[in-house]
Structures are given as structure tokens and as C-alpha cells.
Amino acid sequence: xxxxxxxxxxxxxxxxxxxxxxxxxxxxxxxxxxxxxxxxxxxxxxxxxxxxxxxxxxxxxxxxxxxxxxxxxxxxxxxxxxxxxxxxxxxxxxxxxxxxxxxxxxxxxxxxxxxxxxxxxxxxxxxxxxxxxxxxxxxxxxxxxxxxxxxxxxxxxxxxxxxxxxxxxxxxxxxxxxxxxx
Numbered sequence: 001x002x003x004x005x006x007x008x009x010x011x012x013x014x015x016x017x018x019x020x021x022x023x024x025x026x027x028x029x030x031x032x033x034x035x036x037x038x039x040x041x042x043x044x045x046x047x048x049x050x051x052x053x054x055x056x057x058x059x060x061x062x063x064x065x066x067x068x069x070x071x072x073x074x075x076x077x078x079x080x081x082x083x084x085x086x087x088x089x090x091x092x093x094x095x096x097x098x099x100x101x102x103x104x105x106x107x108x109x110x111x112x113x114x115x116x117x118x119x120x121x122x123x124x125x126x127x128x129x130x131x132x133x134x135x136x137x138x139x140x141x142x143x144x145x146x147x148x149x150x151x152x153x154x155x156x157x158x159x160x161x162x163x164x165x166x167x168x169x170x171x172x173x174x175x176x177x178x179x180x181x182x
Contacts, residue, residue, distance in 0.1 A: 003156040010158035015064030034178040047076035059111045062149035064159035071166035099128040103138045110142035
């Protein structure tokens with residue numbers, strides 16, 4: 001049970017969905033940000049952006065966000081959850097492009113502290129072909145998910161344990177976007 005009364009059924013509105021519904025004045029811009037960062041017209045693929053969200057949420061040990069964004073990434077990747085699990089378990093040996101690996105290292109540094117993003121990490125990403133826009137977007141996605149992870153866990157929201165919930169939610173988000181899922 002959440003730390004505060006969100007005024008919703010937690011089974012119907014688990015994780016971030018309950019707090020977003022509770023405070024629409026903040027929920028709406030947060031969903032707009034999610035829509036822009038994860039589905040908007042950016043140069044990184046939607047699958048890569050969802051993988052960044054999953055990776056950072058896993059590092060933050062946010063069960064709801066990690067499960068949700070892992071399912072979203074898996075639904076968009078040909079390799080599915082196998083690749084998501086490989087990235088989360090052993091990034092350096094996961095079968096992703098060198099550019100995505102370098103960007104995920106930046107995301108992991110952001111998760112630790114923004115100051116952990118070093119010129120060397122940025123240089124390594126550039127060497128692998130990452131643009132300044134992609135580096136920017138990676139940092140912003142990682143920072144945003146640190147905030148959302150802490151929002152979800154700080155309010156003690158419910159995280160379903162059934163992977164089917166996340167798979168169904170992934171299909172809904174892929175079909176209608178983030179704006180229409182609360």
C-alpha cells in the first residue's frame with residue numbers, strides 16, 4: 001500500500017500511474033515528458049530509449065519502472081527480453097552496438113551522479129558515433145528516470161509481480177503512447 005492515500009485502486013493504477021492520477025497538475029507534464037523522451041522524434045530509436053530507461057531503473061532497483069520499461073523495450077526489440085536481460089546483467093558483454101553500449105555507460109554514470117559523466121565517457125560515445133544530441137538525450141532520459149524511480153519508490157507504490165501486466169501495458173503504450181495510459 002502506498003505511503004499516502006492516492007485515491008485510486010492500486011491494482012488498477014500501480015507504480016507511477018497512481019501518483020500521476022492523484023496529482024494531474026504534475027502528472028500531465030510528466031507524461032508529456034515521457035512521451036517526448038521515449039517516443040518523440042529523437043535520433044535514438046524508441047527501443048534504445050526504452051532500454052536506457054530500463055537499465056537506469058534497474059540500477060535504481062525500482063521494480064515497477066524496471067519491469068515496465070524492460071517489457072516496453074523487449075516488445076520493440078527483435079531479440080526481446082533476452083537482450084534486455086543481457087544488457088541489465090552484463091552490459092559490457094551484451095550484444096548491442098558499441099555506440100549504444102557507450103551511451104548506456106553514460107546513463108549508468110548519470111544514475112550514480114551527474115558528475116560521474118566524464119569527458120572520457122563522452123569521448124568514448126563520440127568515438128562510437130554518438131552525436132551530441134544523442135548524448136544529451138541519454139543524459140536527460142537517465143536523469144528523468146532517476147527522478148521517476150524515486151517518485152514511485154518514495155511514495156511506496158504497488159508493483160505487480162505478474163510479467164503479463166507489463167506485457168499488456170507495453171502493447172498499450174506502443175499503440176497509444178504515454179499520454180493516454182493514465
